[in-house]
Each structure stands twice: as C-alpha cells, then as structure tokens.
Amino acid sequence: MKVANKIETAHSPAEIPNDWFTWKETDKEAAEVVSRPSLSYWQDAWKRLVKNKLAMAGLVFLVLLTIMAIFGPIISPYTVDKTNLPNQFQPPSGDHWFGTDSLGRDVFTRTWFGARISLFVGLMAALIDFTIGIIYGGISGYKGGRADNIMMRIIEILYGLPYLLVVILLLVVLGPSLGTIILALTVTGWVGMARIVRGQVLQIKNYEFVLASRSFGTKTSRIIRKNLIPNTMGPIIVQMTLTVPSAIFAEAFLSFLGLGIQSPHASWGMMANDALGAILSGHWWTLFFPAFFISFTMFAFNVLGDGLQDALDPKLRK
Amino acid sequence: MLKYILKRLLIMAVTLWIIVTLTFVLMVSIPGSPLNEERGTNETVQKNLEAHYNLDEPYHIQYLLYLKSIVTLDFGPSIKQPNQTVNDLLGRGFPISFELGIVTILVAVFSGIILGIVAALKHNGIIDYMAMSLAVLGISIPNFVLATLLIQQLAVKYEIFPVATWSSPAHMVLPIIALATGPMAIIARLTRSTMLEVLTQDYIKMARAKGLSPWKIVFKHALKNALMPVVTIMGTLLAGILTGTFVIEKIFAIPGMGKYFVESINQRDYPVIMGTTVFYSAFLIFMLFLVDIAYGILDPRIKIHKKGGES
Helix, strand or coil: CHHHHHHHHHCCHHHCCHHHCCCCCCCHHHHCCCCCCCCCHHHHHHHHHHHCHHHHHHHHHHHHHHHHHHHHHHHCCCCCCCCCHHHCCCCCCCCCCCCECCCCCEHHHHHHHHHHHHHHHHHHHHHHHHHHHHHHHHHHHHHCHHHHHHHHHHHHHHHHCCHHHHHHHHHHHHCCCHHHHHHHHHHCCHHHHHHHHHHHHHHHCCCHHHHHHHHCCCCHHHHHHHHHHHHHHHHHHHHHHHHHHHHHHHHHHHHHCCCCCCCCCCCHHHHHHHHHHHHHCCCCHHHHHHHHHHHHHHHHHHHHHHHHHHHHCHHHCC | CHHHHHHHHHHHHHHHHHHHHHHHHHHHHCCCCCCCCCCCCCHHHHHHHHHHCCCCCCHHHHHHHHHHHHHCCCCCECCCCCCCEHHHHHHHHHHHHHHHHHHHHHHHHHHHHHHHHHHHHCCCCHHHHHHHHHHHHHHHCCHHHHHHHHHHHHHHHCCCCCCCCCCCHHHHHHHHHHHHHHHHHHHHHHHHHHHHHHHCCHHHHHHHHCCCCHHHHHHHHHHHHHCHHHHHHHHHHHHHHHHHHHHHHHHHCCCCHHHHHHHHHHCCCHHHHHHHHHHHHHHHHHHHHHHHHHHHHHCCCCCCCCCCCCC
16 A cells, blocks of 8 residues: 555656666567476376376286286196096195195186186176167267156166176076176166266266367267267276276176086186185185185276276366 | 155166066076976876966966065965975065164164274374275175185184074174175275365364364264265165175075075075065165155255256
8 A cells, every 4th residue: 555655656657658668578489388298188197097006006916917817727737627636625835836625626727717707707897888888878968858868767777676686687597607697797787887978978068169069060970979988988987997896796796606607617706605615624725815816806996996086087187 | 855756666666577577587487397306296296286386377377476476475485495485484584684784784884984084084194094995905805705704714713703693692793794894995985085075165164263173073064964975875885785695694604584595596496586586676676765765855955856866
C-alpha cells in the first residue's frame, strides 16, 4: 500500500516517458527447447514400473518361472508320470532335487509341469476374458442407449451367478480336462472385464479428441480401434494381470477338489492335494514345492498388477 | 427405492432360474441313467426305480417337476447315501458351515479394518509396509495351502491346536485362521487406501483444527466414510468364504455342508450336487441383494431410485 502510494505521487502512468523502457529480445526458440526427452505414454509407464522394486521382482520371478516351465521338464532326466514305487518319499537330494512323492515320481519335474498348466490356464483365461470383454464392453459403452441397457442387464444377471459354483457345475457336466477348465473359467469370467471396458469407453467417448475425430468423418470401427481402445488400455492391462492369479487359484482349487487336471498329469493344486496325507508323516517336500510356487506365482502377479496400476495411471504421472 | 428393489428381485429370479436350469441340464446330460451303477437290478426293478424318480417322463415334464420340487424346497433323495435326503444333509451340515462362515467373517472384518487403519495412520512407515506385505501374502496364499501348513506346523509339529471335527472352540481356531486370512487381507488393503483418501479431506482437517482427539477423528469421522467400499465388496468376500468352506471343511474333516458337497462331487452323487448348488446359489444371491440394499441405505450419495445400478 505504502509503495503504491509513493509511485502514484511520483509519476502517474501517463507521465512515464517511453524511453525509460528498452526492448528486450525474446528468444522464441529457447522457449520451445525440450529439456528432457519426450516420452510416450508406454515409455513413461515402463520407467515408473522399473522404479517399483517389488513389481520388478515379481516380473523377474515370472520370467524365470516361464523359462523353467518350458525347459524344466526337458532338462530333467525323469518324466512327469513315471512311477517308481521303491523310490517313494525320497527327500530332496542330488538325484531328485525336490524329492519324490508317494508314487516315487520326481517332484522337480512335476513342479515345472504344474507351472506349465498353471501359466497356460492363467494366460488363456486372461486372453479370452480380454477378447470377449473388450468386444462386449466396447460395443455396450460406445453404442449406449437401448443396446447398452439390454447388454448391461445381461451382465447384471451373469454377475450374480456364483463364479466357482458355476465352474464346478460345468466341470461336473463336461468332465475335467484342460480345455473344459479354461472354458468353465471364462464362461462367466469375462463379465468383470466387460464392465471395466464399458465404464472406460463411456467416459472417454465424450472427450474432445473423440469428437474431433468424429467431426473429421472417421468411421465408428476406426474410432473404437484407434481412439477408444488405446486409451482404455491401462485399466484393462491391470485387470488382466489380476485375472491370471485368480484363474491360477481357481485351477488349483478345482484340482484340489479332484475336478482339475487328472493324474498322471501334474498340476500344483493336484500335487498339494496328493500331499495332504504325506505331510502328516513328515514328507514336507511333497507339499512345500507346489505350495511355494502357487503362492509365489500369485504373489508375483498381484504385486505386478499393483505396480502396473500405479505406473499406468496418468494421474500419478510426474 | 421400491422400484430398485423390485428390479433387483427380478434379476435375482432370472439368475436363480439360470442356475436351476443349469443343474437340470447337468442331470439329463450325465451319460447313462444315474441308477446305472446299481448292479444286479433286473429290468422291473430298474423300471420301478425310474418311475420312482420320474426318470421315465419326457424331459419337459421332468423339468417342470424339478422346478416344482425346487420351489417347494424339496431337493430329493441322495443316490449314494441310502435313506438320506438332500434336505437331511442340508439340515445337518448347514448350521455348522454357517457358524464357521459367520465367525470367519467377523474375524476377517474386524482384523482387516484394524490392520487397514493402522497402516493408513502410519502411512509409509515400517508398520504400513509390514501390514501391507502381510496383506499381499494373505491374498496370494491359497486357503487350502495355508490350512495344510497350519496343520503341519501348529497341530502336528507343535501340537498346540487339535484338528479334525468341530467339537470345541479350540478346534475352530485353525480352520478360521485359514479361511479368514484371505478376506482379511483384502479388507485391510481396501480400508487402508480409502482411509488414506478420506484423511486428506477438508472435514478431517476441520475436525483436527477443532482439536478433536485423533482417536475420535479416526473412529467417529473418518472410518464411517472409509468403510463404504468395504461394504461393496462384502458380496464377493461372502462368495469366496463360502467356496472356501468346501476345501477347509474337507481338510479339517468338519462335518459341514462343504464336506458333503465335495464328497458328492467325488462320488458323482448328482441330486446332492444339484440341491446343494441351488441352495448355495440362492443363499449367495440373496446375500448380494442384501449387501446392495444396505449400500443404498448407508451411502447418502447414492440415489438408487433415480437411475438403477451402477454407471
């Protein structure tokens, strides 16, 4: 206040002569210099994911697990179903790294076979959910109106179905096998994905860039493919990483109930079930290895999903 | 509100009808007749048996009879256990499973919320990291693995708790820990994240500025709003606990519904599978309905009579 008064008494604005001012050259180029490399959305997300140590540990674990799932049974001198009764319940040793089970089968070989089954079931379930969910949710969200209304009612009905009960029922009818397990898991499993895609599409389709695209006369299918789907990818990928562990859990759960992969093949749930009696007599390794790998695979997918959630959220971008 | 409830009831009815029809399709699509295993029955006996179970009627009549029996809550006899009806099994097993389920939910909700609050209040501190690591582990370890580990460590090795059957409170400890850990972890994570969000709100700052005790701020002002998401996932958690009882009861030899259900699956005792599935589904669907209504009543921001369902 004081200062303002002083200036006013000194000079009224009109009295300030023009030669008090000098023209300062602005460097227009300098203002436009980009100080750090421009990052695409995916590069930025990756950078942030790498910083998340727990998520990276999960990723590394999953990569190693995949490698072992592919090569483990190949490098092992034993086969998955070769029984060797005199050799039952061997503790872990140089011959049998993870020991042998009640039928003398090599737990090492069976564990990696189980990894194949679990990863395959998990990834297939996620992929099928993704495909159906993105088509169904995309159409429902983009069309809106009556079509959306009807499609959402169908989803509401399916959503009310108790997931594992339906899966159990389907497997009792269809008979347990790898194909039927994946089918049963995806029959109602895609509903969650469809809901997420729809919610995202509903939100994004009203943004200006979609409007701009439409005003250029872009076809609907192209808008869905080029504008909507790439921008909904974040939550969809997170949902996929979380579908995998729940499918792996479901497979293990079903195998545990005797509705999963059938002997002589191996799955982690089945191995845990077989080990139930054995651990009471102290043969801990028959349970430990499948239990460890089920838990850590689910753990790895969960922390990776959490990490991706943070990394892919544009609101958290610095 | 009334319109919403009616709409939800309609959807419930359709969902239930799908389950009932699915179970019927199951019954007629089993290879051969459910009675085929009875060796040594001659043709007349077979015919009489079929007539007794209405298996000689055409499918659409069987379907209507089946619908009628479901509506009148008569799930029929068990094939594999003579002189037992599905209703007998339900009557014997359900109270035990219900007890297990209720205690599990109470334990999971209380411990989960407390863990979540502590983690949120000590945000980014050691306690927070420990609680959340515990939570992720709890989500990752399947309940049947946890159950077996608990038995091996606490029952067989150190003999702290008895296992098998359902006769004293001590017998209940291990099954409840095994069953409650997963839901507890989910609740803890959810409570933590919503609590963190709520604690930054203006009205919490206001309460703090007013000089309210931290205790009062957390439990009286913050918690009420932080718990809404927990209410929404109660339905899913209930479904998880219910299916969890199958394996837990199997492992701990608890004579509840889940054990009968698993046995019926292994023995392919179709009437028991069907009856139990329908019963479980009806129970769960009704619970989901109650959760939804409760949510509508508890959260004043939701006006369900305006536009039904979620957006």
